[in-house]
Amino acid sequence: MDTIILTKYDVAEIVNRVGLHQLMDDIIDELRRTFRNFDDDLTQVRKRDGFSYLTPFPGVLEWMPVMQVDDFAVIKVVSYNPANPVLYQMPTIISTLSLYNIRNGHLMALTDGTFATALRTGAASALASEVLANPNSETVGLVGCGAQAVTQLHALSRLFDIKRVLAYDIDNSVLASFPERCRFLDLDIQIVPRQELEEESDIICTATSVGLDAGPVIDGKNLKSWVHINAVGSDLPGKIELPLQLLNESLVCPDYRVQAVIEGECQQLSANAIGPELIDIMKHAPEYKSYQMKKTVFDSTGFALEDKAAMQVLLALAKEVGVGRSVPVESIEIDPMDPYSFARAHIGNEQTQIVSVV
Numbered sequence: 001m002d003t004i005i006l007t008k009y010d011v012a013e014i015v016n017r018v019g020l021h022q023l024m025d026d027i028i029d030e031l032r033r034t035f036r037n038f039d040d041d042l043t044q045v046r047k048r049d050g051f052s053y054l055t056p057f058p059g060v061l062e063w064m065p066v067m068q069v070d071d072f073a074v075i076k077v078v079s080y081n082p083a084n085p086v087l088y089q090m091p092t093i094i095s096t097l098s099l100y101n102i103r104n105g106h107l108m109a110l111t112d113g114t115f116a117t118a119l120r121t122g123a124a125s126a127l128a129s130e131v132l133a134n135p136n137s138e139t140v141g142l143v144g145c146g147a148q149a150v151t152q153l154h155a156l157s158r159l160f161d162i163k164r165v166l167a168y169d170i171d172n173s174v175l176a177s178f179p180e181r182c183r184f185l186d187l188d189i190q191i192v193p194r195q196e197l198e199e200e201s202d203i204i205c206t207a208t209s210v211g212l213d214a215g216p217v218i219d220g221k222n223l224k225s226w227v228h229i230n231a232v233g234s235d236l237p238g239k240i241e242l243p244l245q246l247l248n249e250s251l252v253c254p255d256y257r258v259q260a261v262i263e264g265e266c267q268q269l270s271a272n273a274i275g276p277e278l279i280d281i282m283k284h285a286p287e288y289k290s291y292q293m294k295k296t297v298f299d300s301t302g303f304a305l306e307d308k309a310a311m312q313v314l315l316a317l318a319k320e321v322g323v324g325r326s327v328p329v330e331s332i333e334i335d336p337m338d339p340y341s342f343a344r345a346h347i348g349n350e351q352t353q354i355v356s357v358v
Contacts, residue, residue: 002326006111006314010323014314017321020184024154026313027123034309035127035282042069045305047259048078052236057083060236066304073100074308076113080235082209091147092209093117097311107329109315116310117302122151124255124306125205125230126159128278128298131285132253133203133228135292138163141201143194143217143241144208145169145178148232152205157185165189166197198223205230212238220246226293232300234264242297244268250295251275251288256303264301279305 015023043066050062059081067073078095085092095113100106129137137160142149145167153165165187169175179189198204199222208217210233217233220243229250233241242265252269254260255278261267266274278298281288318324335341 001106001328001330001332003107003329004109004315004318004324005327005329006109006318006324008112008115010318010325011112011115011314013323014317014321018317020154021158023313023317024119024123024151024158026317027119027310028126028155028158030309030313031120031123031127031306032282034305035279038279038283038305043067043305044069045256045303047256047262047303057081057087059083064302064304064307066308067102068308071102072108073102074098074304074311075100076117076304076307078113078117085146093147097307099311099315106332109311110329111311111314113307113311116307116314118147118151119155120306120310121148121232121300121302122153122155123310124278124302125152125232125298125300126155127282128230128253128255128300129156129203129228130159131281131288132251132291132296132298133160134226135160137202137228139166139200139202140164141166141168141197141204142178143168143197143204143206144233145171145174146207146209148207149178149205150181152207152230152232153182153187154185156203156205157187160203162187164200166192166201168192168194168197194218195222200224201227203228203230205232206241207232208241209233210239210241212236215240216243216246217241218246219243223295225295228292228296228298230298230300231265234267234299235301236263237267239263240265240268246295247297248273250297251291252297252299253278253281254299255301255306259301259303260299265297265299 046065048062048064052060061079064076076095076097082092084090097111097113099109101108167178210217231241253275254266257277331342334345
């Protein structure tokens with residue numbers, strides 16, 4: 001009844017042994033299967049919930065659960081703290097993933113979720129683009145060039161023959177470092193004004209940390225008639241990236257409707273103006289072929305079903321590569337009627353090092 005723990009070093013070993021491209025392909029393939037085979041009688045998804053705070057700096061701490069009926073549950077705990085990169089040299093998004101046996105409550109596995117979140121967010125956008133974007137798209141525009149932009153571009157490059165990448169960010173240091181961070185993709189990345197990016201891109205990804213009530217981040221006035229947009233940055237009530245007029249002109253597909261209407265681009269729209277969810281378009285992709293030459297928006301807020309798929313991939317690869325540590329985390333008593341029995345059994349056997357976590 002031990003718990004498998006994948007540390008960042010284990011995940012790094014997976015990357016080194018498998019390769020970034022194969023790992024992204026595996027995430028994309030698993031997400032594709034997950035969406036196409038989804039049955040809400042077998043898989044229960046919940047929108048995220050949690051705490052929001054303004055001091056000492058604005059942020060949120062949330063949990064995102066999904067349960068496979070009669071089998072297991074995955075819960076991601078994720079923090080969003082946009083001040084992190086400047087104040088602490090830490091990512092804006094930090095998370096962990098936990099896997100539970102729902103038959104007995106046992107914690108089966110615990111892994112890093114930060115890397116998995118970046119991967120699955122990029123993969124979800126690529127799959128939405130595969131259904132909704134012009135299949136001949138060659139120019140990708142990135143508004144916001146932080147961590148999420150790297151995996152957005154990486155995932156798109158696995159499904160589209162990208163010839164040109166246009167990058168824009170209001171933070172000049174982030175913008176300047178973006179080509180180097182994406183050097184492994186061997187793509188032509190050009191830093192351009194936002195207006196040029198909007199005019200020339202076939203696919204646009206917005207992945208910004210725009211403040212509450214400070215959006216939109218593009219004006220949407222000179223876009224190609226077939227542009228597809230992956231709107232990734234909206235994740236709080238009042239935080240938007242796209243102008244309402246553009247949404248009204250487009251087919252808007254949320255990843256998870258009940259969440260997107262609260263904190264995604266869909267919070268700007270009435271219920272009848274919102275299109276099908278990501279699962280629907282993945283299940284019935286041929287029906288949306290005509291939209292590939294029209295304006296479309298994927299409203300990505302990120303949801304637990306994606307986390308489940310990403311964790312399954314990481315655990316499967318960890319087993320294949322032979323990494324991870326089995327640790328007896330829980331005090332599962334030798335005598336279930338005696339809560340102290342586990343401690344008595346180990347008296348004198350081990351010396352426990354107590355480490356402060358405060």
